[in-house]
Amino acid sequence: MNHLPLLASTLFYFLSCCSAVVSFRSGEFRAGRFNVITIALGVIAQSCFLIQQGKIDQACPIRTLPEIIIFLSWAIGVFYLVIGTTYRISLMGTFTAPLILGLQSMALLLPAEKITSMMPMNPWIEAHAAVSLVAFGAFGLGSISGIMFLFQERQLKSQHPDPIFHHLPPIRILEEATIRLLWMGLILLTVSFAAGWIGSRSISGTKFGVSLLLWGAYSLILILNQKNRLSGHRFAFFAIFIFFCALMILPLIRYLSDLAVR
Amino acid sequence: MNIFCAGLNYKTTSLEIRERLAVSDDEMEKLLRQIHSIEGVFGAVVLSTCNRVEFYASTLCPLQALGGCRSILQEQTGMDIPLYHYSTPDAVRHLFRVASGLDSMVIGETEIFGQVKNAYSFSAKRDMTTHTLHRLFQHTFRVTKHVRTETNITRGASSVGSVAVQLAEKIFGKLEQCRVMILGAGEISERTARSLQSRGVRSLIVSNRHYDKAVALAAEMGGMALHFDHWDKNILDVDIIISATGAPHAILTVEKLKPLLKQRQGRPLFIIDLAVPRDAEPSINKMEGVFLYDIDSLQKIASESIEVRRQEVVRCESLIEENVREFLRCMKNKTLFQQAH
The missing domain is CATH 1.20.120 (Four Helix Bundle (Hemerythrin (Met), subunit A))
Structure with a gap:
C-alpha cells in the first residue's frame, strides 16, 4: 500500500477538524470555504489512493479491511461534497471531517492483510x-x-x-x-x-x-x-x-x- | 472634486421635526432638483428615512452647498434646523458607517442598506449623480457587504419580536406554511405576531377571554377569531402559540398538552410565553417536540445580541477606515490619470 496519498488526505481532514475546533473555541463560528476545500482535497487524495490500489489489485480496492474503511470514508466525503454543499448546510463539513478522520486513522493503524486475494474475480x-x-x-x-x-x-x-x-x-x-x-x-x-x-x-x-x-x-x-x-x-x-x-x-x-x- | 454630506438624524433632531421632513416620491424629486440646482453642486443623492435625512453631493465648494441645503430646509419647514456636515474624507466615512448600520438607532440593522441603495438609484434614474458619486455609492455597497460578512454586526436579533422570528425560523425553516395562535389579544402578542407575519406567516388564529377583542385583532391582522373556551381544540393545527393572557395560573400545562402532542404526530410546537405570571408551565419544555421561550429568555437573547453587536463596532470601524483609505487612493489615482490625459 502506497501511503503517501492516504497520509495527504488524512492531513487535509485533520486541517478541517482543526479549523472546526478553532471556530468552536473562538465562539465566532462561521461556515467558511476552508472546510469544503480541505474535504475536497482529502477526497481527491483518497481517490488517487483508491485508483492506485485498484490498479495494483486489478479490482475494486476493497479487498482488505483498511481499504474498505477508506472506501467508506471516501463515499462519505463524496456525499458531503454533493449533498452537504447543495443543501446550504456546508457546516456539515465541520461534523463530517472528524468522522472521516477517525475512520481514516483507523484504516492507517489496522494491518493490511489481504484475505480475499484467493477469491476469483466476479x-x-x-x-x-x-x-x-x-x-x-x-x-x-x-x-x-x-x-x-x-x-x-x-x-x-x-x-x-x-x-x-x-x-x-x-x-x-x-x-x-x-x-x-x-x-x-x-x-x-x-x-x-x-x-x-x-x-x-x-x-x-x-x-x-x-x-x-x-x-x-x-x-x-x-x-x-x-x-x-x-x-x-x-x-x-x-x-x-x-x-x-x-x-x-x-x-x-x-x-x-x-x-x-x- | 469634493464629496459633501449634510443632514440631520435621530441624534440631532426630534421626531416632530423629522416628521415635517418626511417626503413622498414626488416631493423627493423636487427636493433632489433643488439640491442639484445649488451653485457648484454637480450631482446629488438624498437619503430620507424615518431616522434621518441626508444630502450627498459632489461639489467644488462645500460651504456653498451647506448654505444651499440650509435655505432649502428652512423654506420647507419654516425653521432654522441645525445640520451636521462633512466633506471628504469624513463624508465618505460617514456614508460607509450609515450604510453598514453603525449609525443606526439599532446598531447593525440591515434595512438602512436597502434605503441607501434606493436613494442612489432614485437619483441615478433621474440622471442627477456624477461619476464621483457613482463610484462612492458602488464602493459603499461593497464595504457594507464586506462588513456584514466579516463581522458579527448583524448577528442575532435585537428585539423580542425578532428573536421570536429567528427562533421560529430555526425550527421550521420558512414560515409561510406555519400557523400561529395568539392567546390573549394584548399589545406585545400583537407585535410579536406582526413580526412573524412580516416573515411570511399567513394563517393566524386569535383567542381572547373577551371575544370582541379577539374579533377586532383578528380583523386587523387578517386572521380568525376563536372563543377562548375552544383554543385547546385547535392546538393540533397550529405550529406556533403566542401566549400573553392575564391568567393568574398556567394555562399551558403538561397534562393539557400531553394527549394533544400525541395527535400532532411529532410535529414541533413553538410556544412563546409573553405573559407575567407565565401562561406555560416551564416543564413543558422537556416534552419532545416542544420549544418553550418565556419573556425573560427572549429578552436575554435580544440583549446578548445587542452586546455582541456593540463589541463588533471596533472591528467594523477599522474595516471602514481601511476602505476609506482605499477609496481615496482610487479617487486620487483617477484624478492623476485624468490630469495626465
Whole structure:
C-alpha cells in the first residue's frame, strides 16, 4: 500500500477538524470555504489512493479491511461534497471531517492483510461490495445530519443558544436531509443486494442475517417516519445509532464473509 | 472634486421635526432638483428615512452647498434646523458607517442598506449623480457587504419580536406554511405576531377571554377569531402559540398538552410565553417536540445580541477606515490619470 496519498488526505481532514475546533473555541463560528476545500482535497487524495490500489489489485480496492474503511470514508466525503454543499448546510463539513478522520486513522493503524486475494474475480460481487459501501457512505452522512439535528434541537431547548446556533440550519431542514440521505442509502443497499444475488456466491447465513437486519432497521425507521409515527428527535437518534452499530459490526461481517469463502 | 454630506438624524433632531421632513416620491424629486440646482453642486443623492435625512453631493465648494441645503430646509419647514456636515474624507466615512448600520438607532440593522441603495438609484434614474458619486455609492455597497460578512454586526436579533422570528425560523425553516395562535389579544402578542407575519406567516388564529377583542385583532391582522373556551381544540393545527393572557395560573400545562402532542404526530410546537405570571408551565419544555421561550429568555437573547453587536463596532470601524483609505487612493489615482490625459 502506497501511503503517501492516504497520509495527504488524512492531513487535509485533520486541517478541517482543526479549523472546526478553532471556530468552536473562538465562539465566532462561521461556515467558511476552508472546510469544503480541505474535504475536497482529502477526497481527491483518497481517490488517487483508491485508483492506485485498484490498479495494483486489478479490482475494486476493497479487498482488505483498511481499504474498505477508506472506501467508506471516501463515499462519505463524496456525499458531503454533493449533498452537504447543495443543501446550504456546508457546516456539515465541520461534523463530517472528524468522522472521516477517525475512520481514516483507523484504516492507517489496522494491518493490511489481504484475505480475499484467493477469491476469483466476479464483477457482480465487486459491484455488490462497492455499492454497499457507497450506501453506507449515505447512511454515514445521514447520521451526521442526525447529529446536527440533535445538536440544534438541544440548542433550541436550552433557551440560551450558543453562537453556533446562528450558523446551523433549521431542524426541519436537517430532518429532511437525514430522510433523503437514508432513502438514498436504502435504495443503494437494495441495489447492492440485487447485485450480490445475481453474483450468487456462497454467503454465510450470519452475514446475510446481519445485512438484512440493517436493511430492515433502516426501512423500519423510514417507514415509521413517513407515517409520522417517529418524531424528528427519535428518527435522528436511530439514524445515528444504526450507523454506529453498522460500523462496529462491519469487521465482523467481513470476517464471516471471508470465512465462508475459505 | 469634493464629496459633501449634510443632514440631520435621530441624534440631532426630534421626531416632530423629522416628521415635517418626511417626503413622498414626488416631493423627493423636487427636493433632489433643488439640491442639484445649488451653485457648484454637480450631482446629488438624498437619503430620507424615518431616522434621518441626508444630502450627498459632489461639489467644488462645500460651504456653498451647506448654505444651499440650509435655505432649502428652512423654506420647507419654516425653521432654522441645525445640520451636521462633512466633506471628504469624513463624508465618505460617514456614508460607509450609515450604510453598514453603525449609525443606526439599532446598531447593525440591515434595512438602512436597502434605503441607501434606493436613494442612489432614485437619483441615478433621474440622471442627477456624477461619476464621483457613482463610484462612492458602488464602493459603499461593497464595504457594507464586506462588513456584514466579516463581522458579527448583524448577528442575532435585537428585539423580542425578532428573536421570536429567528427562533421560529430555526425550527421550521420558512414560515409561510406555519400557523400561529395568539392567546390573549394584548399589545406585545400583537407585535410579536406582526413580526412573524412580516416573515411570511399567513394563517393566524386569535383567542381572547373577551371575544370582541379577539374579533377586532383578528380583523386587523387578517386572521380568525376563536372563543377562548375552544383554543385547546385547535392546538393540533397550529405550529406556533403566542401566549400573553392575564391568567393568574398556567394555562399551558403538561397534562393539557400531553394527549394533544400525541395527535400532532411529532410535529414541533413553538410556544412563546409573553405573559407575567407565565401562561406555560416551564416543564413543558422537556416534552419532545416542544420549544418553550418565556419573556425573560427572549429578552436575554435580544440583549446578548445587542452586546455582541456593540463589541463588533471596533472591528467594523477599522474595516471602514481601511476602505476609506482605499477609496481615496482610487479617487486620487483617477484624478492623476485624468490630469495626465
